[in-house]
Amino acid sequence: MLKKLLAILTVTFAMVGCSNNAEEKTEVVIKEKVVSVKQVQNMKKDKNIVLMDTRSYDEYNGWDIKGNKINGHIPGAVNYPVSALKDGEVEKALERKGIKNGNEIVLYGDESKIMADILMEKGYTVSIFDKGIEKWADNSLPLEKLKRYETIVPVSWVKDLLDGKKVTHYDGKPVKVFNVGWSEDGKPHKEGHIPGSYWMHTGWVEVGPLWNRVSDDKIKAEMEKLGITTDTLVLVYGDPMAAARFGVIAKYAGVEDVRMINGGMKAWKDAGYFVETEMKDPEPVKEFGATVPQNPEVIVDLSEAVELLESKDSDLISIRSWKEYQGKISGYDYIKPRGRIKGAKWGMAGSDSWHLEAYRGINQFHMRPYTEIQKMWSDLKINPENHLAFYCGTGWRASEVWFYAQAMGLDKISVYDGGWKEWSEKDETKDKVLKGEPKNLNEESFLD
Numbered sequence: 001m002l003k004k005l006l007a008i009l010t011v012t013f014a015m016v017g018c019s020n021n022a023e024e025k026t027e028v029v030i031k032e033k034v035v036s037v038k039q040v041q042n043m044k045k046d047k048n049i050v051l052m053d054t055r056s057y058d059e060y061n062g063w064d065i066k067g068n069k070i071n072g073h074i075p076g077a078v079n080y081p082v083s084a085l086k087d088g089e090v091e092k093a094l095e096r097k098g099i100k101n102g103n104e105i106v107l108y109g110d111e112s113k114i115m116a117d118i119l120m121e122k123g124y125t126v127s128i129f130d131k132g133i134e135k136w137a138d139n140s141l142p143l144e145k146l147k148r149y150e151t152i153v154p155v156s157w158v159k160d161l162l163d164g165k166k167v168t169h170y171d172g173k174p175v176k177v178f179n180v181g182w183s184e185d186g187k188p189h190k191e192g193h194i195p196g197s198y199w200m201h202t203g204w205v206e207v208g209p210l211w212n213r214v215s216d217d218k219i220k221a222e223m224e225k226l227g228i229t230t231d232t233l234v235l236v237y238g239d240p241m242a243a244a245r246f247g248v249i250a251k252y253a254g255v256e257d258v259r260m261i262n263g264g265m266k267a268w269k270d271a272g273y274f275v276e277t278e279m280k281d282p283e284p285v286k287e288f289g290a291t292v293p294q295n296p297e298v299i300v301d302l303s304e305a306v307e308l309l310e311s312k313d314s315d316l317i318s319i320r321s322w323k324e325y326q327g328k329i330s331g332y333d334y335i336k337p338r339g340r341i342k343g344a345k346w347g348m349a350g351s352d353s354w355h356l357e358a359y360r361g362i363n364q365f366h367m368r369p370y371t372e373i374q375k376m377w378s379d380l381k382i383n384p385e386n387h388l389a390f391y392c393g394t395g396w397r398a399s400e401v402w403f404y405a406q407a408m409g410l411d412k413i414s415v416y417d418g419g420w421k422e423w424s425e426k427d428e429t430k431d432k433v434l435k436g437e438p439k440n441l442n443e444e445s446f447l448d
Helices: 002-007 037-043 057-061 082-087 090-096 112-121 132-138 155-162 216-225 240-253 264-270 302-310 322-326 370-379 396-407 419-425
Strands: 011-016 025-030 049-053 104-108 125-128 175-181 198-201 233-238 257-261 314-318 387-391 413-416
Touching: 037 049, 082 112, 104 112, 112 125, 155 175, 155 264, 175 240, 216 240, 233 240, 233 264, 240 257, 240 396, 257 264, 302 314, 302 387, 302 413, 302 419, 370 396, 387 396, 387 419, 396 413
Parallel strands: 025 125, 049 104, 104 125, 175 198, 175 233, 233 257, 314 387, 387 413
Antiparallel strands: 011 025
């Protein structure tokens, strides 16, 4: 128990008495030289102790924001950035991380004192491992990180890149930044955007009534109109689902380097960066540089989705709300059938068809800490070794999860483009559906 450990450590207690006119504060700080790396290692043996990284989502993922050559986090640590406290719902955030009343929490990160005050007010036993990540790195101990963290980029990196500063994970290729959403005239873009970025309406690359991607020839033409070649570094932000939808189609087409801006416009504004309102059109290019698609495996269609369901080494993952999965609602005013694809596994999503809380941080714009996604998938019996094809209603939510999956290092991943709308309306598959709560979640078979 951490309490026994604290008993043999030099601990500084600063307690301010409370009264009607004074706020009660309790501070527990472990002095830097007292807590050894060895002791932190031993803490992991006690399941009641939680090691919490209070730095940014991006630093936890692996970005060296401070330039101290630290990429990642101490193995086993959960991530709750101090910056996320302003988004409220502390109890909900702790619950998402598996933290319960009675857990003892050890914090590290420059602003851990702020987090400590909040947690102690809620009754938790809290300690601060001062300069913990630096001490850990100084001892050449391993750090964990998001495998392809460079594909989920922080706004500070984007700012430096656009300002012409030298940045890591960049080889000098042409850059295009796109603010993506659903608006022909770009109204969200006119209200404020990252300077130099361009508006991208998803309706230019997907078409009704199924809202699948447009033809390969039209995708190629759109890439050229937007000034994109296969060698362009494409950065996307805006509505995270819409940004991912465009990003997946660009990747399918053949753009080899497509990345999401973590936190998008909210993170940009929170950082205090300048916001532009002037609308500009990108300069077109004459040639995309390759036939489309160059990466056909990124997107699967109806016949391929059926093949995946028939295979023991593949899974179709439903990124839809629980009510949609059970068939209580369709989730859309333009989709009438309700239910789920027979044999598909539920991958969680959000409260409705327009939200994706299960895959985002508390503020709903950053990627959720990847270790929490891994735990969620494990609990749902989703095997990351299988070929995973994500689907939703028409592709937006599934595309966002695809982006996170590839950042986590998964290679055998796809988006089933047609999703529930296509499956439920096509003659060959519309009867292969299920409704109601499954008897055993994620154990249903397409072949039964």
